[in-house]
Amino acid sequence: MSKHFAIDISKWSEISILLIFCYVVLLANANARFSVLGVSVGFLSIMNIIFICAVGCIIEKWEVQKFFHRHIFLIVASFIFLLSFLIKTVIAGTSHAWGIFGEWILLPLSAGLAMSILLGRSEKAQRAFMRAAAILLVVTSLSTLPFLAKGALTYDGRLTGIWPSPNHLALFLGPLISVVVISCKPWSMPHYSRTNTVRMILSICTVMLATFVLVRTESVGSIVAVALTVGAVVATMYVIQKKYKALLCMILLGLALLLPLALGKVNNAYTDLQRNPLTSRMMIWRTSVDLLRGAPITGIEIGTFQERYLNAQKYYTPYLEWAVPLPHNLYLALWLYGGLIGLSVFLAIIIHLVQAWRQKKAGHTHALPFFAGMITILLQGIFDTPLFRPELAVLFWLCVSGLLVHLWANKDT
Secondary structure, three states: OOHHHHHHHHHHHHHHHHHHHHHHHHHHHOOOEEEEOOEEEEHHHHHHHHHHHHHHHHOOHHHHHHHHHHOHHHHHHHHHHHHHHHHHHHHHOOHHHHHHHHHHHHHHHHHHHHHHHHHOOOHHHHHHHHHHHHHHHHHHHHOOHHHHHHOOOOOOOOOOOOOOOHHHHHHHHHHHHHHHHHHOOOOOOOOOOHHHHHHHHHHHHHHHHHHHHHHHHOOHHHHHHHHHHHHHHHHHHHHHOOOHHHHHHHHHHHHHHHHHHHHHHHHHHHHOOOOOHHHHHHHHHHHHHHHHHHOOOOOOOOOOHHHHHHHOHHHOOOOOOOOOOOOOOHHHHHHHHHHHHHHHHHHHHHHHHHHHHHHOOOOHHHHHHHHHHHHHHHHHOOOOOOOOOHHHHHHHHHHHHHHHHHHOOOOOO
16 A cells, blocks of 8 residues: 555544444434425435445545455445345335335445445544444433333333334344444453443443343344344353353353243243234244245335235234234345345355354454344344344444454455
């Protein structure tokens, strides 16, 4: 790299860090929407466009070339992924379909790739990202407490806050908790200092607050996804370091915390065998599979799942769920809306990242928080559709952006 390029980057470094920090923290307002000339526009969509344009203004041509050179597979796969949804959107030809493509697919993916370029500039930028993620977690958690204090809960006592549903809140908190917990490296004790002590106390308080809010959503899928991800990562690090007593204590603590919630959910399921979350989801999945039998290659038109699902009600009795805009499974949703190509390319991207992770010989611990966040979202996707909301899709592609930076660091091919 020439001296000229180094000077150019340093000139914009502070702006890059401020841009990263503001973008991540402002995700707390992701649910806000405005009416522009009678058209509903999401705050996050506006923020994504501004962020992408700002990154385009401050990055250098050689940075883009380097990014393409390092990540040619991901770039091609992302293009095919977008193209699979774009073709389906053009065929549908509705404003709803274009809104889904723009807000849920195109802008989040583009913002993630743009973030990867900024994070690759310096370790200072990466630290700013992690601090912003922690602040976002705190702000999101604190915003729900007034609703809890007022008793503004769902009919079955679940915490929602400003989010559309308890599950939506849990889907947003889950990967953030995994990222923050793993970034604290709970398997190793930092050197004693006043700064490290304060940082550790703040981190513990943040995680405890967010975990409390997550549990109050009673979203079992997200709780289990976080527990499995964090537990697997920490357990692996304990085994590597041969800290078997600490591993045993962690397992016992996890069981003590999760068993009461699990037993409560099992009791509710047995109380109403005909209508419970799992039974309802199984009916939705069965309907989705039946829809795919009719179009296994192309899937269905984007934005038409609710209509097609309701049209199929005559084939199922009793019909447990009516308002179902998405199939409560990420992989079924990708197959239905993106076709077999969209699903296959998405899985190829995940496999590509996992293989890069396995081949990384050194420094992979820096990628652990992003890897944990991505795995949490993929596990959540078994029971829900985390990529089919703008802010949830952004979280996923931000985790991918962090992986791109760390797994391909100092790698020219």
